[in-house]
Amino acid sequence: MAKTIHTVLYDDVLDGSKIVTMDNCVCQLYDIKRDYDALIRDSKENLAKPALYVLLNRNAHKAYIGETDDFSQRIASHMLKKEFWDEALAFMANDNSLTTTEVRYLESLSYEVAKAAGVYDLSENTQVPKRPYVQSIQEYKIKDFFNYVKLLTKFVGCNVFEKITSHQQSASFSSSVRKIIPVDLGITSQDLEGREVKLSLNGVVYNKGKFGFAVVKEYLKFHPKATIAELKEIFHIGLLGSWGRWELLEDDLDYAKSLKESSGQFRHLVKDEFVLTSGDNIRFVVSNQWDKVNILNLLQIAKNQGWKYEILK
Secondary structure (H helix, E strand, O other): OOOOEEEEEOOOOOOOOEEEEEOOOOEEEEEEEOOOOHHHHHOHHHHOOOEEEEEEEOOOOEEEEEEEOOHHHHHHHHHHHOOOOOEEEEEEEOOOOOOHHHHHHHHHHHHHHHHHHOOOEOOOOOOOOOOOOOOHHHHHHHHHHHHHHHHHHHHOOOOOOOOOOHHHHHHHHHHHHHOOOOOOOOOOHHHHOOOOOEEEEOOEEEEHHHHHHHHHHHHHHHOOOOOHHHHHHHOOHHHHHHHOOOOOEEOOHHHHHHHHHHHOOOOEOOOHHHOEEOOOOOEEEEEOOOOOOOHHHHHHHHHHHOOOEEEEO
16 A cells, blocks of 8 residues: 655755654654754654654764653763764654553663664663553554554664664675775874874774774674675775785785784784674784874764764873
8 A cells, every 4th residue: 555755854954853754653763963953943842752763873883772751851962972973863642642651662662673683782771661561452553553653664764673684784884895995084194103002982992003903893883784795895905005016804814924024013903802804703803014104094984873982091
């Protein structure tokens, strides 16, 4: 049966905040971009109701799933206290029929489905949501509502609830690779000068020679099915700059170890603790040839992925 979906571009910006509804459906989606938050200010009364919501960082594939009996207040709190997200999807009933218990059930169901899909990192949810008891007739209503939640989520291009095939994972990974664009880091190579400089990535501290390993390892955390070919597409030799005489990722471990004899030193982190495995089960090592100039390339990747990093001296 055909479905008609209505979309209101709140800021007259295609990629801005929007309100999405459907004919003959009580489920209403507020897709709120953090940079286009006028919708929150102007729709305070409409948002002051029970809601299931998802905070997203699509580039980093991170999500937080929550529920509230007053989304207007809750989103204001998340604006101040949670930094990782840049988009919020809020689902509520346009006839005010959702109860607090029902959105708690929706939160638990949504978390369960998103966790099983395995597409987004849900570590921002520090506890697994508990599912409250509801009567059978309520359960049918909630699951019917959740079907529309999944449909509208997919409609706005988010796959947090969708399991993907290996082929889709490959396409998704390659797409995210191509989206990496230069951004202002707010630092220069001079800030990275000196042997004493260390860098933290998402709370873990590394020296400069190991920072390439850190970034690749973090990428695999968010893209566990990425093949060695896909990884080499982003972590290519060009990122090494003047050090680009040896591959950034080397999957011939014997060759990587032999480089010490031919070049005088190891050019990759070859100890067992630094050997990584790609999504297609290829073991590989990462270059240790990082200086104050080419580390900026790694920071570009981290910045685009929404990761937290800091230079420590």
